Amino acid sequence: MEAQIPVFAIVGHPNKGKSSIVSTLAQDSSVSISPLSGTTVHCRTYPMQVDGKELYRLVDTPGFQRARAAMDWMQRHSTSASDHVEVVRNFVEKQRNHQHFISECELLTPILAGAGILYVIDGSIPYGPEYDAEMEILRWTGQPSMALINQIGKAEFFEQWQQPLSQYFKIVRVFNAQTASFDRQIQLLTGFSELSDDWHQPLQQAADQLQAQRRQRMNLSARCITEGLVNMLQASETSNLGNKDDQMEIDKAAEEFQQKLIRMENRMRSEVESYFNYHRLEREEAALGIASEDLFSERTWKIFGLSRDQLVTTGMIGGAAGGSLLDLGSGGLTMFLGSGLGAIIGGASAWFGAKKLIGTRILGLPMGGHQLVVGPITNLNFPWVLFGRAVTHLQLVSQRTHAMRDQLQIIHSTGSDIVSGIPSAQRREIQRIFTGAAKGHAVKEEELSRLVEVIVSLVAKNPDSSKRDESP
Numbered sequence: 001m002e003a004q005i006p007v008f009a010i011v012g013h014p015n016k017g018k019s020s021i022v023s024t025l026a027q028d029s030s031v032s033i034s035p036l037s038g039t040t041v042h043c044r045t046y047p048m049q050v051d052g053k054e055l056y057r058l059v060d061t062p063g064f065q066r067a068r069a070a071m072d073w074m075q076r077h078s079t080s081a082s083d084h085v086e087v088v089r090n091f092v093e094k095q096r097n098h099q100h101f102i103s104e105c106e107l108l109t110p111i112l113a114g115a116g117i118l119y120v121i122d123g124s125i126p127y128g129p130e131y132d133a134e135m136e137i138l139r140w141t142g143q144p145s146m147a148l149i150n151q152i153g154k155a156e157f158f159e160q161w162q163q164p165l166s167q168y169f170k171i172v173r174v175f176n177a178q179t180a181s182f183d184r185q186i187q188l189l190t191g192f193s194e195l196s197d198d199w200h201q202p203l204q205q206a207a208d209q210l211q212a213q214r215r216q217r218m219n220l221s222a223r224c225i226t227e228g229l230v231n232m233l234q235a236s237e238t239s240n241l242g243n244k245d246d247q248m249e250i251d252k253a254a255e256e257f258q259q260k261l262i263r264m265e266n267r268m269r270s271e272v273e274s275y276f277n278y279h280r281l282e283r284e285e286a287a288l289g290i291a292s293e294d295l296f297s298e299r300t301w302k303i304f305g306l307s308r309d310q311l312v313t314t315g316m317i318g319g320a321a322g323g324s325l326l327d328l329g330s331g332g333l334t335m336f337l338g339s340g341l342g343a344i345i346g347g348a349s350a351w352f353g354a355k356k357l358i359g360t361r362i363l364g365l366p367m368g369g370h371q372l373v374v375g376p377i378t379n380l381n382f383p384w385v386l387f388g389r390a391v392t393h394l395q396l397v398s399q400r401t402h403a404m405r406d407q408l409q410i411i412h413s414t415g416s417d418i419v420s421g422i423p424s425a426q427r428r429e430i431q432r433i434f435t436g437a438a439k440g441h442a443v444k445e446e447e448l449s450r451l452v453e454v455i456v457s458l459v460a461k462n463p464d465s466s467k468r469d470e471s472p
């Protein structure tokens with residue numbers, strides 16, 4: 001017999017984050033989340049699939065509207081605890097066609113059909129006895145259930161909720177729909193697997209498959225970043241020059257080269273997002289806004305690229321070259337740190353002010369005229385800047401939940417220790433790969449895999465920032 005597919009009904013008061021939890025657990029940004037109460041009128045089912053196989057289903061339900069009155073009805077029609085499920089069933093049958101209990105009937109239907117219950121409350125507002133009727137009705141259905149304390153506002157009444165919730169539910173968890181870490185989501189599934197014999201195996205399996213999928217997503221993303229970096233390091237723009245001194249042509253080629261790099265970086269971002277099931281994510285990579293007088297400071301170097309000392313220790317430049325590195329670096333920093341790659345336009349001349357950073361060649365053509373080749377960028381810090389930006393992005397995307405609907409803000413702050421956190425031996429190894437790539441050498445498969453490994457371990461090393469996410 002085919003194993004049962006577990007179904008969860010997400011229920012609770014209106015506006016407590018039910019749809020948000022569905023969105024997170026189904027990894028589906030299409031679930032509608034709204035600050036307006038009563039948006040969900042009908043149940044809607046969202047499957048959680050991995051590789052075309054359905055692991056579980058989530059049913060988003062309307063909130064309770066008249067729990068107290070519904071409970072009164074049920075109590076009037078019950079003679080003992082042995083008839084509770086039957087009474088709930090009768091209630092739904094009798095009231096289904098009346099407006100009065102429309103939400104109650106709608107939300108109870110999937111539960112009576114066998115769904116497990118995830119009861120959601122908002123732990124940022126105090127408990128009140130008006131919730132008792134909801135919890136009592138759910139208990140009467142006899143279905144396995146778990147209470148989730150979501151946190152919508154700033155305040156915390158978790159302690160206050162513990163006692164009443166544990167009267168009705170075997171398991172009570174803090175589960176913040178927006179910030180729940182991946183591990184937290186897995187814990188929810190395995191926790192629930194303890195409540196139902198039928199679901200034990202399918203939920204354990206679901207947890208395993210989600211974990212395998214996540215490992216695969218990390219690998220695919222790291223691979224995408226690695227290949228994207230190599231392509232960006234090798235990028236150049238060629239154009240024909242009628243006249244060797246045609247400054248306009250030169251500026252145009254430089255501008256096109258910049259645009260090309262920006263597009264390449266954007267493509268890389270979108271691909272990484274798509275692995276995590278984000279297909280139209282709005283993204284903003286903040287400008288770093290470093291004042292120009294700052295450019296020579298050690299602090300500036302540390303934001304992404306390597307410090308001068310670190311570059312020296314990679315062995316790529318000798319101590320003597322360290323001095324000229326400032327000269328080498330300043331233009332690159334102006335371009336890549338000062339404004340972020342997304343905003344470096346407007347200064348084609350800046351590229352030529354920094355000619356040393358970009359290989360720029362003018363070649364004579366056999367048929368006459370000249371060809372201009374802009375790129376690739378030779379600044380030693382350029383790959384590190386790209387690398388740091390890409391790893392930060394992957395970290396943010398992999399920690400995001402589908403209940404978050406604001407744009408993805410990538411803030412590259414001075415606090416970023418992505419690059420400096422890499423042990424120096426590894427850094428040297430990576431720098432060699434970068435330098436080889438920038439010189440146009442083919443990058444070996446084992447070098448690519450090595451970079452993939454480093455990226456995956458960097459992202460794993462920086463676990464979720466959600467602190468609020470611990471069990472009470």
Ligand SMILES: Nc1nc2c(ncn2[C@@H]2O[C@H](COP(=O)(O)OP(=O)(O)O)[C@@H](O)[C@H]2O)c(=O)[nH]1
Nearest residue numbers: 014015016017018019020033034035152177178
């Ligand atoms: N800050 C925060 N807001 C949340 C969270 N969960 C839900 N909300 C907000 O609360 C409101 C109601 O959420 P929704 O999921 O639609 O609740 P539902 O009516 O119970 O389905 C929306 O404005 C959400 O953005 C959360 O974990 N954190």
Ligand SMILES: [Mg+2]
Nearest residue numbers: 018019039040
């Ligand atoms: Mg809703």
